[in-house]
Amino acid sequence: xxxxxxxxxxxxxxxxxxxxxxxxxxxxxxxxRLMMGLAFFQSGLxxxxxxxxxxxxxxxxxxxxxxxxxxxxxxxxxxxxxFVDFVNIAVPWGEVLIGLGxxxxxxxxxxxxxxxxxxxxxYLGNWDIAHGYINGDFAYMLVFLSVGAFGAxxxxxxxxxxxxYEVGGQPLVERYPWTRYLLG
Numbered sequence: 001x002x003x004x005x006x007x008x009x010x011x012x013x014x015x016x017x018x019x020x021x022x023x024x025x026x027x028x029x030x031x032x033r034l035m036m037g038l039a040f041f042q043s044g045l046x047x048x049x050x051x052x053x054x055x056x057x058x059x060x061x062x063x064x065x066x067x068x069x070x071x072x073x074x075x076x077x078x079x080x081x082x083f084v085d086f087v088n089i090a091v092p093w094g095e096v097l098i099g100l101g102x103x104x105x106x107x108x109x110x111x112x113x114x115x116x117x118x119x120x121x122x123y124l125g126n127w128d129i130a131h132g133y134i135n136g137d138f139a140y141m142l143v144f145l146s147v148g149a150f151g152a153x154x155x156x157x158x159x160x161x162x163x164x165y166e167v168g169g170q171p172l173v174e175r176y177p178w179t180r181y182l183l184g
Contacts, residue, residue: 026155032143033102033152040115041099047092055087058125068127094118102147105157110182112148116141151184159183 005020047053059078063071077083094114101111119141126137153159163173163183173179 029147029150029152030155033105033108033147033155033157036115036140036143036147037099037102037104037111039099040095041103044092044095044097044099048096053088053092054084055091056084059084059087063125063127066127068124070124074125091118102152105153105155105159106162107182108151108153108157108159109148109180109184112144112152116144116148119144148184153184 004023006023007018008021009016009018011017056078059074061078062068063074068074077087095118098111098115098118101107102115119137123135123137123141126135128135151159154163163171163179165172167175173183
């Protein structure tokens with residue numbers, strides 16, 4: 001088994017962060033992708049197969065009960081029939097599709113973005129700061145963002161092949177650079 005360190009460097013808004021990443025980290029990045037993929041796939045599949053998922057009661061009652069700073073927004077969403085109908089489909093099927101995307105490493109950045117968005121909504125809806133502002137929903141949001149940032153779909157995933165698929169004699173990501181925001 002061979003291992004090395006990889007130098008990382010990034011500058012954002014004039015601040016530079018540097019560090020070294022051990023090459024064995026690739027296995028932990030893969031593990032994070034697969035863990036979140038399995039968790040979301042199972043959660044979504046349970047909701048889809050039960051046939052009884054409804055977000056209405058949660059949207060109207062949970063955020064106000066737990067003191068969420070955006071409780072009024074959740075109540076408004078819960079009182080808007082077309083929005084509840086949308087959420088009743090988007091949450092279970094979104095979880096299934098996000099899970100499959102992560103499990104297969106396909107459209108990984110897109111899946112990670114929507115997973116992080118869902119976790120942000122769950123964080124705001126499940127507001128509980130009794131033990132601080134960081135809870136499981138917040139931590140999962142950061143895991144999704146990390147999976148996307150690391151391009152985890154390139155690690156034993158389909159994105160590695162999709163990115164190199166030739167279109168007009170060029171790899172897909174070279175011909176259409178915007179696809180890097182969806183793949184990886």
